[in-house]
Amino acid sequence: IYPSLCSPPHTQDWTDVTINxxxxxxxxxxxxxxxxxxxxxxxxxxxxxxxxxxxAVDVTLDPDTAHPNLTLTDDGKEVNHVDKEQNLPDNPERFDYFICVLGKEGFSSGRFYYEVLVRGKTEWYLGVARESINRKGDITLSPGDGFWCLRLLNENEYSPCESPRASLSLKRAPQKVGVFVDYEEGLISFYDVDAKSHIYSFTGQTFAEELYPLFSPSLNDE
Structure with missing residues (x-):
């Protein structure tokens, strides 16, 4: 009635198979x-x-540097990218093309560290910039132009802002990024704080002026 139960099982001849x-x-x-x-x-x-x-330092964002498409919370701790450009004075410190904002306090010696919450964000730039950077018109983000930044594009494409462009392969999307600067050593390092892992470092840099924390969120992110 049940041939499958009566027939002998199919066997394989393994005599010629060897395992190294x-x-x-x-x-x-x-x-x-x-x-x-x-x-x-x-x-x-x-x-x-x-x-x-x-x-660790307590970073407060500088409204005088914020692009008109960015709004800051009253305490200067959060930044939001909005659709409508605000009517703000075009002072020399303000970015008018690259949508970003700097921290209020600059650092010209020693070491400093800060953390940025990036959970749920699809695009961002963060790092440090020297005081004399160009803030008007199109800007090239590179160490040679005074920017030491890490970026996220298209939800999962991580790379340092330098040439030639190099993609970073991360095991997971960072929820909080730590940025550490050693001024005298010419070092800027980025860490995934929750995973306790190193992301990338700019090494052997030469700094001759104040460095400011830099932030740029994507349109729908705070």
């Missing part, structure tokens, strides 16, 4: 070494983040 046990063991060994290495790196980055947190 040496290769399998070597592959497993490499995987284990890589996993151990990754865990050690995570520990080191966590230690590094705890160390640099002592240099």
């Amino acid at each position: 046990s040496r290769l399998s063991v070597e592959t497993l060994r490499r995987i284990k070494i890589q996993e151990t290495f990754n865990k050690e790196i995570e520990k080191l980055i966590e230690i590094e983040l705890k160390r640099i947190e002592q240099y």
Whole structure:
């Protein structure tokens, strides 16, 4: 009645199949070494983040630098990109093309660290800029032009603002980005705060004037 229960099972002749046990063991060994290495790196980055947190600064945004399409909260802690351009004085400090805002306080020595909440955002630029940057018209964001920034485009394309452009492969989308600057060392580093992982660093830079935190949110983000 049930032939499938009465028929002998189909068998496969494996006599000519060999397994390279040496290769399998070597592959497993490499995987284990890589996993151990990754865990050690995570520990080191966590230690590094705890160390640099002592240099945390309280950043307040400067309304005099904000592009007319940006609105700031009264306490200067949040920025929102709006559709309609506001009627604001075109003072020398204000950006009139690149939609961004700077922090009020600049830094010309030592170390400083701040964190930016980017959860749910589809595009953003953040980093630092030197005081003498061009704020009018089209701007090239690069270290040579006084900008040391990281950017997110099209929801999942992360890259440093420099030439040649290099894409960053991140395991997860950062919810909060930490920015650390060591003025004398010429170092700007970006971290995924929640994942306790390093994202990117500009190294070997030379600073000769004040550096200001820079922020640029996308249209529908705060």
